[in-house]
Amino acid sequence: MCLAIPVQVVSIKDSEAEAEIGSVKRRINICLTPEVKVGDYVLLHTGYAINVIDEAEARETLRLLEEIASLSEIH
Amino acid sequence: MKFIDEYRNVELGKKLIARIHQRSTQPARLMEFCGGHTTAILRHGIRQLIPQNIDMLSGPGCPVCVTANADLDKAIASAHLPNTIITTFGDMMKVPGSHSSLQQAKAEGADIHVVYSTQDALQIAQDNPQSSVIFIGIGFETTAPTIAASILEAEQKGIKNFYIFSFLKLCPPVIKAILNLGEVRLNGIIGPGHVSTIIGSHPYEFIPKEYGIGCVISGFEPLDILLCIDKLVEQIEGDQPQVEIAYRRSVKPGGNRRALDLMNEVFEIGEANWRGMGTIPASGLKLKRKYQRFNAEQIFSIDPGPPREPKGCICGEILRGIKMPTECKLFRRICTPEHPVGPCMVSSEGACAAYYQYGVN
Numbered sequence: 454m455c456l457a458i459p460v461q462v463v464s465i466k467d468s469e470a471e472a473e474i475g476s477v478k479r480r481i482n483i484c485l486t487p488e489v490k491v492g493d494y495v496l497l498h499t500g501y502a503i504n505v506i507d508e509a510e511a512r513e514t515l516r517l518l519e520e521i522a523s524l525s526e527i528h
Numbered sequence: 529m530k531f532i533d534e535y536r537n538v539e540l541g542k543k544l545i546a547r548i549h550q551r552s553t554q555p556a557r558l559m560e561f562c563g564g565h566t567t568a569i570l571r572h573g574i575r576q577l578i579p580q581n582i583d584m585l586s587g588p589g590c591p592v593c594v595t596a597n598a599d600l601d602k603a604i605a606s607a608h609l610p611n612t613i614i615t616t617f618g619d620m621m622k623v624p625g626s627h628s629s630l631q632q633a634k635a636e637g638a639d640i641h642v643v644y645s646t647q648d649a650l651q652i653a654q655d656n657p658q659s660s661v662i663f664i665g666i667g668f669e670t671t672a673p674t675i676a677a678s679i680l681e682a683e684q685k686g687i688k689n690f691y692i693f694s695f696l697k698l699c700p701p702v703i704k705a706i707l708n709l710g711e712v713r714l715n716g717i718i719g720p721g722h723v724s725t726i727i728g729s730h731p732y733e734f735i736p737k738e739y740g741i742g743c744v745i746s747g748f749e750p751l752d753i754l755l756c757i758d759k760l761v762e763q764i765e766g767d768q769p770q771v772e773i774a775y776r777r778s779v780k781p782g783g784n785r786r787a788l789d790l791m792n793e794v795f796e797i798g799e800a801n802w803r804g805m806g807t808i809p810a811s812g813l814k815l816k817r818k819y820q821r822f823n824a825e826q827i828f829s830i831d832p833g834p835p836r837e838p839k840g841c842i843c844g845e846i847l848r849g850i851k852m853p854t855e856c857k858l859f860r861r862i863c864t865p866e867h868p869v870g871p872c873m874v875s876s877e878g879a880c881a882a883y884y885q886y887g888v889n
């Protein structure tokens with residue numbers, strides 16, 4: 454029910470946008486994420502974007518995971 | 529897919545698991561509150577990969593499952609109102625109420641549409657101006673802003689035949705209720721990732737402060753969940769319970785301000801009726817006075833009669849974390865996804881359905 458999937462916004466018109474899901478384009482509602490820009494990834498939940506995914510934080514988490522992994526090798 | 533595949537990296541996962549094994553020495557009982565986590569944990573076999581001293585319980589975080597029969601019965605009864613179209617998320621169709629289900633009502637001729645979004649429900653209302661269109665509003669804080677948005681859109685577009693049941697529920701109050709019940713001793717909580725995308729991390733601060741255990745908000749991919757478990761283990765071993773976000777690409781401490789504003793515009797906090805836990809004060813969302821004309825319970829006279837619980841079903845205890853699906857005598861033998869006895873076997877994120885699908889005996 455709280456399922457949400459990352460999709461990329463490919464065009465925006467007022468409170469509606471088009472997002473690419475796999476290779477399919479779908480209309481999504483962006484009234485909860487007024488800051489969204491074309492090219493951003495959003496989490497899509499029941500037809501609404503519920504946030505804009507923070508790419509910098511995503512990279513940071515992956516860096517942290519790599520770091521943890523390398524630490525566990527030393528032990 | 530971007531933001532999914534990277535978090536399924538098997539090599540990194542193995543190393544993270546090794547690290548959890550190295551660091552975890554004490555018995556730790558963790559509860560994942562979100563049904564989406566229960567499903568992900570079983571799908572990826574995470575319970576089997578982590579150390580045996582870590583026990584994982586599922587909680588009350590499946591909206592379909594926690595909807596009380598009394599509420600479900602109202603929705604089913606409303607399907608028989610004249611000139612009425614019911615719109616609902618698909619998971620609700622097969623849930624057995626006290627006497628019937630939406631699926632059965634549909635077979636008996638009721639006009640029921642499964643929708644993916646409130647946007648679709650609004651469209652149906654616009655296309656059928658002569659009918660009353662009722663949307664069955666279930667869900668947590670993730671879904672509430674989308675329902676609020678649909679109410680505001682109906683208002684703005686002058687759609688006069690759109691109504692909702694608000695059976696919406698809130699996560700932090702039910703976490704508190706479970707902790708107050710004290711039936712299970714928990715050492716840490718896996719916080720719901722998408723609820724927290726909306727509400728942020730601040731509403732969980734009471735957990736370490738009042739109950740002395742940590743809450744780490746997690747995403748839904750295997751590496752997200754392992755990272756969350758790793759952080760909880762670190763907190764438990766160091767005896768430093770706190771609220772942390774292990775899903776930073778989505779969750780900000782303050783949540784989504786715009787979504788919270790819309791939710792607060794349309795709804796106010798009220799009591800809610802939870803399966804297995806009864807009425808919990810200040811744990812649900814009700815339409816504000818200003819928006820009562822959208823309130824199906826107010827507008828239509830619906831009397832489904834007193835609710836009945838399915839005999840032998842222990843969903844309520846499973847939702848409180850005190851029993852496992854496999855402890856239900858009906859599990860797999862009588863109760864299956866094709867013939868569900870209780871809601872926990874219907875919803876794709878119900879604990880019974882997840883245990884069934886991923887072959888846990």
Ligand code: SF4
Nearest residue numbers: 841842856863870880
């Ligand atoms: S297996 Fe079926 S009957 Fe048993 S608790 Fe789960 S849903 Fe209820």
